[in-house]
Amino acid sequence: MKLFSLIENEVIKMISKKRLMFVLAILVVLISVFAYGQKQTLERTKAQLSQRMGITATDDWRKLADQQLIDMKNRLESPYRDEKDKSSLLVRMEQLQYNLDHNLNPLEQSAAKFSTKFMEQAIFLFLPLLIIMLAADMVSGESSSGTIKLLLVRNVPRWKILLSKYLTLIILEVIVLFFAFVLSVIISGFFFGFGGWFAPIATGFKVLAGKLDTSSVFNVPQWQYSLMVYSLAYFVAVVVGSISFMISILVKSTAASIGIIMSTLVAGNFISFFLTDWKITRYMFMVNLRLTDYLSGSFQPIEGMTMLFSITVLLGWTIASVIISFVYFTKQDILV
Amino acid sequence: MFKKSMWYSIITIALVCFIVLSIGFYQAIMVTSKVSAQPSAKAQVPQVSEDSAKPSSKNATSFKILIMGDSIAKGTGDEKSKGFSSYLSEYFKNNTSKEILVDNVGIDGLGSLGLQEQLDSRRLDKTILDSDMILVSIGGNDLRSILSLNNLTKEDEFKVRLDNYLNNLKQTIKDLRTANPNSIVIFLGLYNPYEKATSVEDTRLLNTWNYDTQQLVEEDGKWIFIPTYDLMKYNLGRYIAKDGLHPNSAGYQALSNRISKSVEAIISNLSTQ
Numbered sequence: 001m002k003l004f005s006l007i008e009n010e011v012i013k014m015i016s017k018k019r020l021m022f023v024l025a026i027l028v029v030l031i032s033v034f035a036y037g038q039k040q041t042l043e044r045t046k047a048q049l050s051q052r053m054g055i056t057a058t059d060d061w062r063k064l065a066d067q068q069l070i071d072m073k074n075r076l077e078s079p080y081r082d083e084k085d086k087s088s089l090l091v092r093m094e095q096l097q098y099n100l101d102h103n104l105n106p107l108e109q110s111a112a113k114f115s116t117k118f119m120e121q122a123i124f125l126f127l128p129l130l131i132i133m134l135a136a137d138m139v140s141g142e143s144s145s146g147t148i149k150l151l152l153v154r155n156v157p158r159w160k161i162l163l164s165k166y167l168t169l170i171i172l173e174v175i176v177l178f179f180a181f182v183l184s185v186i187i188s189g190f191f192f193g194f195g196g197w198f199a200p201i202a203t204g205f206k207v208l209a210g211k212l213d214t215s216s217v218f219n220v221p222q223w224q225y226s227l228m229v230y231s232l233a234y235f236v237a238v239v240v241g242s243i244s245f246m247i248s249i250l251v252k253s254t255a256a257s258i259g260i261i262m263s264t265l266v267a268g269n270f271i272s273f274f275l276t277d278w279k280i281t282r283y284m285f286m287v288n289l290r291l292t293d294y295l296s297g298s299f300q301p302i303e304g305m306t307m308l309f310s311i312t313v314l315l316g317w318t319i320a321s322v323i324i325s326f327v328y329f330t331k332q333d334i335l336v
Numbered sequence: 337m338f339k340k341s342m343w344y345s346i347i348t349i350a351l352v353c354f355i356v357l358s359i360g361f362y363q364a365i366m367v368t369s370k371v372s373a374q375p376s377a378k379a380q381v382p383q384v385s386e387d388s389a390k391p392s393s394k395n396a397t398s399f400k401i402l403i404m405g406d407s408i409a410k411g412t413g414d415e416k417s418k419g420f421s422s423y424l425s426e427y428f429k430n431n432t433s434k435e436i437l438v439d440n441v442g443i444d445g446l447g448s449l450g451l452q453e454q455l456d457s458r459r460l461d462k463t464i465l466d467s468d469m470i471l472v473s474i475g476g477n478d479l480r481s482i483l484s485l486n487n488l489t490k491e492d493e494f495k496v497r498l499d500n501y502l503n504n505l506k507q508t509i510k511d512l513r514t515a516n517p518n519s520i521v522i523f524l525g526l527y528n529p530y531e532k533a534t535s536v537e538d539t540r541l542l543n544t545w546n547y548d549t550q551q552l553v554e555e556d557g558k559w560i561f562i563p564t565y566d567l568m569k570y571n572l573g574r575y576i577a578k579d580g581l582h583p584n585s586a587g588y589q590a591l592s593n594r595i596s597k598s599v600e601a602i603i604s605n606l607s608t609q
Contacts (some may be wrong), residue, residue, distance in 0.1 A: 011346060012339050064578040071412045075444055174350040177357070203367055220367070224360075228367065231360030294368045307368035 006164035110196025114188035128240040205297030246321035405473035410442030413582025427596035448504035527568035
């Protein structure tokens with residue numbers, strides 16, 4: 001039997017199991033809640049600002065932006081300026097200039113901003129949980145319901161069956177990311193408008209000697225930034241998917257495998273507190289999931305932890321779990 | 337049939353997205369790990385040379401002012417980009433026939449520690465020695481972030497910061513006096529740009545800060561503390577810039593006017609020497 005039709009079979013099985021629908025439903029509900037929450041926060045910020053700086057401060061943002069632009073130009077020309085500030089100043093000026101040119105109040109949200117922000121926040125816990133819902137069930141579900149027998153008695157090698165399941169998982173992860181993006185754009189678009197795709201966003205932060213280094217920052221357009229964020233999110237999805245895939249093969253029980261991987265993820269959030277002085281923690285996959293922070297510069301600067309380091313660690317975990325999955329699945333005795 | 341078409345649409349979406357996401361992933365790695373994506377950063381702005389190149393011997397025909405400290409010293413917030421540098425010399429013109437030269441070494445966001453480091457670097461020694469009058473504005477950045485703390489930790493944190501600040505300032509006063517034994521130093525007090533959103537308690541802290549500063553500053557006979565608090569209090573709308581923190585053009589003029597009134601006599605005195 002060809003691999004392609006095996007995958008087709010698996011995908012259709014997943015769809016008819018309604019699990020994917022649950023994931024999408026959760027996405028719709030949560031994105032709506034977040035978008036509404038963002039709108040509330042926005043209004044509160046505006047209210048606070050106008051209380052502190054006078055009622056005109058929020059509508060009259062152009063004057064403030066003009067002022068800031070002048071100040072930054074002066075700063076740039078000052079001979080006593082810190083050399084390291086230069087590129088962050090240039091980046092900031094470019095952003096303000098863009099806001100002024102396109103009449104965009106920097107306070108306002110947009111669908112582009114929201115959908116990116118959403119994924120940046122979701123990447124280390126929410127997205128992995130959605131992926132676990134799909135992945136943890138793929139093999140253990142068949143074991144517990146006994147259908148794995150029917151799969152294995154067919155004249156197909158075991159590795160081919162497992163490969164088809166793994167590739168199905170990879171396809172479903174793309175679909176989840178795709179819908180996360182489309183849904184967050186559509187839903188937040190109703191709240192904030194659909195624009196904002198060409199606004200410049202700063203990126204290119206580095207860590208030098210344990211400190212965040214902004215000397216090489218530059219702007220990329222928002223659409224490119226969003227693309228990078230979602231790509232990293234997809235990578236994270238594949239990593240978490242592979243690991244929970246392995247666990248679901250090892251423990252054979254859906255509930256147990258979901259429990260194991262979820263507690264590991266949550267524990268990862270605690271463990272990141274020890275990152276600076278407990279070296280071994282940085283090789284755990286859970287603390288490396290916040291890949292998008294390297295783009296936005298909002299990470300805890302630790303010497304030796306870079307994008308490449310995190311990706312290598314995650315890749316190592318993925319390859320290891322895939323190998324373990326295949327070896328274990330082809331060797332094990334299946335007694336159902 | 338429905339499932340078949342669903343399968344095809346899923347596999348198409350998946351393939352297309354997969355390719356797009358791979359490109360994005362590659363870009364993300366490039367962006368965060370390439371050495372420098374923009375060549376402009378190095379070449380664009382030419383290095384401005386130090387002011388020491390200027391001929392700066394102390395002579396009888398010029399009156400030199402050095403302005404140092406934080407963004408207020410620098411003139412941030414002035415929509416005409418002038419700040420003290422130009423207003424002070426305008427006001428002083430009436431009191432002296434000498435040519436007025438101004439050096440402004442203010443840096444946005446500078447705290448008392450930063451000012452001390454600036455002095456420690458010794459790059460300013462010559463400029464300080466040459467100046468007849470020095471204007472110092474510092475402390476706002478030391479104090480500012482305290483407002484966001486809750487009342488429980490505020491009091492303690494305030495004490496810590498005040499102590500640090502006073503220590504730094506003490507050292508600064510000493511260093512300035514060593515570098516130039518004769519210059520008059522004007523120290524600007526702090527005002528409260530958030531008057532409308534401030535509790536009585538916060539006002540008390542600010543007053544303590546200003547009072548302690550004044551005590552310290554005027555231990556040296558040639559330092560003068562000029563309060564700004566009273567001038568700004570009911571004039572926030574007129575004197576504060578759009579950023580809600582720095583003085584605007586009118587604010588800098590008002591402050592410069594006050595400063596010039598306070599030191600009028602000294603300047604005329606110096607000029608007639």
